[in-house]
Amino acid sequence: MKLKFALVATAAFLSSVSHISASDEIETIIVTENRIPTVISDSLSAVTVLNREDIARYQASDLFDLMSRIAGVSMVRNGGRGTPTSLSLRGNQGDHSLFLVDGVRIGSATLGSATLGLLNVNSIERIEVVRGPKSNLYGADAIGGVVNIITRQSEDDKDLSISSSVGTNSTTETTIVSGFKSDRHSYMAVLNTFNTQGIDNTESISGLHGDKDAHSNHAIALNYQYQISDSAKWKVAYNKNDTETEYDADCYSPSWAMVDCSIYTVAEITSLSSRVDFDINANWHSSFQLGRSSDKAKELADNIDISTTTNGGMFDTTKTEATWVNYMQLSDGNFVTLGLDYQKDHVNSFTVYDQTSRYNQAAFLQYQVNLGEVDTSFGVRFDDNQQFGGHTTSSLLVGVDVNESLRLTGSYGEGFKAPTFNDLYYPNYGNPDFVPEQSENYEIGLKASWGVNVANVALFNNQLENLIQYNPATFLTDQTARVEISGIEFNMDTEIAGWAVGVSGMLIDPENKTNGKLLRRRAQRSLSVDADYSFGNLDLGVTLQTQSHSYDDVSNTVRLGGYTTLALRADYRLNNHWSLKAKVDNLTDKAYTTAMDFSLGKYRSLGREIMFTIAYSPNF
Numbered sequence: 001m002k003l004k005f006a007l008v009a010t011a012a013f014l015s016s017v018s019h020i021s022a023s024d025e026i027e028t029i030i031v032t033e034n035r036i037p038t039v040i041s042d043s044l045s046a047v048t049v050l051n052r053e054d055i056a057r058y059q060a061s062d063l064f065d066l067m068s069r070i071a072g073v074s075m076v077r078n079g080g081r082g083t084p085t086s087l088s089l090r091g092n093q094g095d096h097s098l099f100l101v102d103g104v105r106i107g108s109a110t111l112g113s114a115t116l117g118l119l120n121v122n123s124i125e126r127i128e129v130v131r132g133p134k135s136n137l138y139g140a141d142a143i144g145g146v147v148n149i150i151t152r153q154s155e156d157d158k159d160l161s162i163s164s165s166v167g168t169n170s171t172t173e174t175t176i177v178s179g180f181k182s183d184r185h186s187y188m189a190v191l192n193t194f195n196t197q198g199i200d201n202t203e204s205i206s207g208l209h210g211d212k213d214a215h216s217n218h219a220i221a222l223n224y225q226y227q228i229s230d231s232a233k234w235k236v237a238y239n240k241n242d243t244e245t246e247y248d249a250d251c252y253s254p255s256w257a258m259v260d261c262s263i264y265t266v267a268e269i270t271s272l273s274s275r276v277d278f279d280i281n282a283n284w285h286s287s288f289q290l291g292r293s294s295d296k297a298k299e300l301a302d303n304i305d306i307s308t309t310t311n312g313g314m315f316d317t318t319k320t321e322a323t324w325v326n327y328m329q330l331s332d333g334n335f336v337t338l339g340l341d342y343q344k345d346h347v348n349s350f351t352v353y354d355q356t357s358r359y360n361q362a363a364f365l366q367y368q369v370n371l372g373e374v375d376t377s378f379g380v381r382f383d384d385n386q387q388f389g390g391h392t393t394s395s396l397l398v399g400v401d402v403n404e405s406l407r408l409t410g411s412y413g414e415g416f417k418a419p420t421f422n423d424l425y426y427p428n429y430g431n432p433d434f435v436p437e438q439s440e441n442y443e444i445g446l447k448a449s450w451g452v453n454v455a456n457v458a459l460f461n462n463q464l465e466n467l468i469q470y471n472p473a474t475f476l477t478d479q480t481a482r483v484e485i486s487g488i489e490f491n492m493d494t495e496i497a498g499w500a501v502g503v504s505g506m507l508i509d510p511e512n513k514t515n516g517k518l519l520r521r522r523a524q525r526s527l528s529v530d531a532d533y534s535f536g537n538l539d540l541g542v543t544l545q546t547q548s549h550s551y552d553d554v555s556n557t558v559r560l561g562g563y564t565t566l567a568l569r570a571d572y573r574l575n576n577h578w579s580l581k582a583k584v585d586n587l588t589d590k591a592y593t594t595a596m597d598f599s600l601g602k603y604r605s606l607g608r609e610i611m612f613t614i615a616y617s618p619n620f
Helices: 003-017 052-057 063-067 421-425
Strands: 046-051 075-079 085-088 095-100 122-132 146-153 156-165 171-181 187-201 213-229 232-244 261-280 284-302 313-331 334-349 358-368 376-386 389-405 405-417 436-450 453-470 474-496 499-512 525-535 538-547 563-573 580-583 611-614
Touching: 046 052, 052 063, 052 122, 052 538, 063 075, 063 085, 063 313, 085 095, 085 146, 095 284, 474 538
Parallel strands: 095 146
Antiparallel strands: 046 122, 075 085, 122 146, 156 171, 156 611, 171 187, 187 213, 213 232, 232 261, 261 284, 284 313, 313 334, 334 358, 358 376, 376 389, 389 405, 405 436, 436 453, 453 474, 474 499, 499 525, 525 538, 538 563, 563 580, 580 611
């Protein structure tokens, strides 16, 4: 995609909405963009929110199904359910986005990315996706943006629901939700169990590879809130996913002879947060949060002692953090946010790393000025990393209200990413000379709303230095000198003949400036369309998703074809207590590939999936 095309598209969008009428104010509140509650209509960044109603309507089985419909998001998965799943924001690498659960960082300190394929969607209240660099507020990892997964909270005096699902690939799922809310207390508990026989994850059928690869997940999510006083509230949230996933891999003896092994991974993903919010006075709000997350994985085998091979291993990583954020109104239209962050990563593994822990401490400031029709925000953050020393990032965002329905935004933001423990210290793989990756992002956006219609478009240019990426040709990582990602993303929600329609898409040019090639596993074009219609007790929906081809290697010789999939869904309410749901994913049984293994070939797609659900929810 040429930048000229993106400019023309933006101009056309501006022309089409320049005379729209006044709209109703959008009152959705987000917390991720500025680390404080913000009305989404006042946002200066590109933000998308999926709430509980959206998640229930789409009937998504995992985050791959749910989030691939968001503007600027592309997904890669290594086979079926439970396999490694990567989310890319605006063509950036999967580990260039920061992932939070209830405001707490999650992810593997060795891999540097979050284990998204193992997170259960039924425990999620909403997901806030902020696109564009946010290192000025969050520090490392937030080059592409921030994804904050917020677990379910009770909104009613009493909550109780039970659902059970059955589908193809011998898939079963059961979810139990219980909660209550009073004047001072509220709690929510979500229990979920998911099991599937799965598919054969790779195209290789040699040895034991031709079997189906099963996956199971047992999840629990707890959320408790206590109103200490009129000016203080305490929140605590706990989330845990225990999983077992079979996968295809070549196993070797110590003499490097091939060994047949039926290998699988046992993993545990947890997050725990405790937060106190309090108003010091009418103009000063303060919050303090303690958090801890863990990402544990251990490889085993059904048919042999895995310790007799070169495979196997245990990786137990934890993140511990503390955050203090203060939001103050200095005068009418003048606001400042001050904060302190502390984070410590720790690695416990059978693999010997030269370093097994590091800490990062940081201070950040954001100053916001409202001048009527013009809003500005300036942010700066200083990180002191135990391994890399000091690093400063900054941002400047401006928003101009063209009229009551149209807002024009522009921004400049810096980002950085610290090398992972694997990047630096993994035996015969890491390079201790790697330096932090750095980025500069420029963006122009337009937000419009009229009646029931909402439309957003953003034109962006992201320039990265010292990019660390895996090179399949050498089986090692390297640090590319410079990368440039230019693109345009758009989304629109409207109503057509009674159908609620959502359209989102992205066109990008993710160029490795060192060799002039496209970055691996980045599709240049993607489009998603959701349409839902309700009449009486029946809700119907359809989703169409398409993306262009990509390449699996740095030199762009291994081509992964583009694809289009179609999904159908239905929800019929029998009465006030019972409902029946059905969905068909990948209706045409399209075979497609988003990634390859260097020895086992293509990772397979799931193919056509059918799922039926019965749900019960009493009215109290």
